[in-house]
Amino acid sequence: MAGIDGVTRTDFETHPSKYKHWKLSFDGDTAKLVMAVDDEHPHKPGYELKLNSYDLSVDIELADAIQRIRFEHPEVKALVITAELDRVFCSGANIYMLGLSTHSFKVNFCKFTNETRLYLEDASANSGLGSLAACKGTTAGGGYELALACDETLLVDDGNSAVSFPETPLLAVLPGTGGLTRLVDKRKVRRDRADVFCTTAEGIKGKRAKEWGLVDDVVSRTKWDEMVLARAKALAAKQSVTRGPAIELKPLGAKINDDAIKYANVELTFDRAARTANLLVRAPEWPEDFDKVAASGTEPWALRAFRELDDALLRLRFDNPDIGMVTVRTKGSPGLVKACDEQLASSKSGLAREVRVFQRRVLKRYDNTARSFYAVADSADSCFEGVLLELALGADRFYTLMDGDEKIGMTTSVANEGFFTMSSGLSRLAARFYGDPSQVAKIIARGTEGPIPSEEAEKLGIATIAADDIDFEDELRIAVEERASLSPDALTGMEQSLRFVGPETLETKIFGRLSAWQNWIFTRANSTGEHGALTLYGQPERPQFQWKRT
């Protein structure tokens, strides 16, 4: 089923009962996630997941575990991530897997693992779920990057266990899952020490690891269990955000064939010859009482539709690399999305809050998807309303049809007023009007008066292009065809530069700067060429480098 290069289908859904690589257990307000990678069950045949190294299948389970703890186990306030092996916490992304992968897969794999680690930080910052990496043994590369994403890292002090970034000295690549950025920008390790650390393959252990700020504490083997427990309890006690009530995340039941991926509320349909797709998101079909629906054990639209959207975006990225251009449409009756947004925003329930935070993550995944998105409002039942309007504001362009009776338009809600920040920390309206902040308040105020028809939306700057019946279809068709004809690489770089205006954050640094350098390095012969270090890893032959510095 799963294909390393997206030729076949990748399944991002799993369940703790199916985990092959992690063991999830609960004890009151603490959850424990034990990495116990099954080396015989890699994502794709061709390599073994030795020494708790990971690949996409391991990371899909990690992402699932974090997500389920947030929704299904609201009582959990601290997550301990540790390992079953006694001498190895995690040796990082599997190198043979990387060596066997295409550039496209490598980039998407890194993006997914980066998102998962950011979700750990998001859970701590927004959902009252702290995390502790309990590293009893070698903590290398991506293993240390996972630890860096936790609130705290403990390292066993046994004269042997070290944290390390061997990527540059051994593989001629970067620790690309946020490691370099978190080292100096989150943990604020002195940059010259970070330089020494990142070029010392064997890593740094014991007191020095603590002194340099690489870990929060080093603990002897005899005191290990006791200390891990005490720190987890302390971490749990610190949390002030309350989640819940619990809700079970049910299977999404995607129906997939070569032409489409269909869920209850989301459809991604492909025109493979044109290398385009249409993403359709449906509004709820009837008014929902969020808390009541959730209490009945059913996922409310606000959760379910965004889970579907999230899954669709991942399948688009991994399994449909040739689809470069996506039109985005919405459909539904007016008022229902807005009502959902208002309920979520005003509810006192921790679950409602959790759903909003999740919607925010999904919208960030959308921003960070390397495809051209044109939002299109061309039908009277188009529904760019509230949280769905964010899809239009996050798109590269927004095309709207001017119909005579002004039925086509867009509607704002509380969802557009600032909660749904991009990675930059700006709301999508604030990013759009970075040059004219007063326009944001103007649009919010206008929005309270009712739907904004296409022509007015263009004047207000929400729509990029509004055209009438005579021109609309041709204009859109030509724009889509043109976009689909351009170089995918240049478009990715262009969109990354234009989408994320304004302030930079740890997140934008990871996706915009660190990932861009890593992408470049992945294309270079010194890492992935015939004689490159990544290619030759584990073989007797020494890599041969081209020495030109650029």
Add this chain to the structure above:
Amino acid sequence: MAGIDGVTRTDFETHPSKYKHWKLSFDGDTAKLVMAVDDEHPHKPGYELKLNSYDLSVDIELADAIQRIRFEHPEVKALVITAELDRVFCSGANIYMLGLSTHSFKVNFCKFTNETRLYLEDASANSGLGSLAACKGTTAGGGYELALACDETLLVDDGNSAVSFPETPLLAVLPGTGGLTRLVDKRKVRRDRADVFCTTAEGIKGKRAKEWGLVDDVVSRTKWDEMVLARAKALAAKQSVTRGPAIELKPLGAKINDDAIKYANVELTFDRAARTANLLVRAPEWPEDFDKVAASGTEPWALRAFRELDDALLRLRFDNPDIGMVTVRTKGSPGLVKACDEQLASSKSGLAREVRVFQRRVLKRYDNTARSFYAVADSADSCFEGVLLELALGADRFYTLMDGDEKIGMTTSVANEGFFTMSSGLSRLAARFYGDPSQVAKIIARGTEGPIPSEEAEKLGIATIAADDIDFEDELRIAVEERASLSPDALTGMEQSLRFVGPETLETKIFGRLSAWQNWIFTRANSTGEHGALTLYGQPERPQFQWKRT
């Protein structure tokens, strides 16, 4: 002499009397720089510089002109950049030149042109020299990027002249000289409009260019000369910083052979077999009265040594791509650099200020040079003092020898107290102690008491490694050898991520994000492969793209 790929020697020194591509004239407080590219004098044979397209030779002259106006023409408060051709302002970087260049040259070329454009902005922000791009005709690609770096841009409104970024649609690369970043982050063009603009090869003209914020004004041909003059005068009148007195920038007289590049105060010596170099900067030999020396027509040390250092860094980048690892040493008697720093900081002279601003630019060029720098204090006449201590703080590591009589050490001065900001806006001390800001004040305070010996400097966190006689030489030798053995690509990405901690600015976005994406795109077959768009530009064959989106 000049070699496009740095195989031979590139000369970064020139003089208005030698310009082939620009005409520089003066009229009171306004200077005019007219682009009149001589298509028969490219930097290297193999292409013609048609339609005011530029290459390195054109940009070296531009950089020289800006620099000379700052130092030699302090009366100038507004610089008008315009073109001699009637229908073309500038058509951007020469595409055939890019197609013929190695990856390494392309990256270095873009970095240099980026620095030159940032210097225009620096001149406006810090030196009372505003700039106006008067675009009478096609303003494409790098031509428009040059205009974006000016304070104001006027476009002629003749129904034909447009500003454009045709790079993505025509060449499958980015406008890589800051264009994308300046579009949305400086001019704050709405991101969806920027998307349309960057994919519309023919560009945008007339009223729409003004409405979208792409230019400041559009002016008819009949009113053109009058309006340009009026805007230049208004720009000059706005300036409040006073430069001067004037000082002539004399030839640097570098002595170059295969083993070394030597100037009066700076020496770059190569060990080509080891692919390493040593950069030596000498302190002034005797106490200088800055204003008196300058008045005599001699360049004071503070200016001359930094001009030499700047030239050495450029020659290192362009002509010595195989040299990846550079040790940085200083030499001189104590107190003289500190005295220079204090004079510059306390002087009321506009020239002193201008020299400091220039030193800051050179130090940024150093930060942004893609080589590993290890500062080394291993001799009693080592002189990491004041502004020269910045070279150690900006290096990736700082090795210091602990001598018994504590003669080796470092000295702070007013130069380390905040004026010499990196691209991030942080001083090098603040960047080093990003995790412990109180340490900055502690070191400044300690510095006023006198030199800080190696051992203490290590304890304070200024030195990375202090070792005694027995270990020092071996430790340094091994560290240098190890560094020189690592992949140059991974090191560049690693250093870019570790050096620029903390806040991001337009500058760091250009060098860290935009350039990283461009570097990646330059390596991709879609641009530079056999069937890539850059390769095939101007030929009848259509590019063939690999469609995978990453």
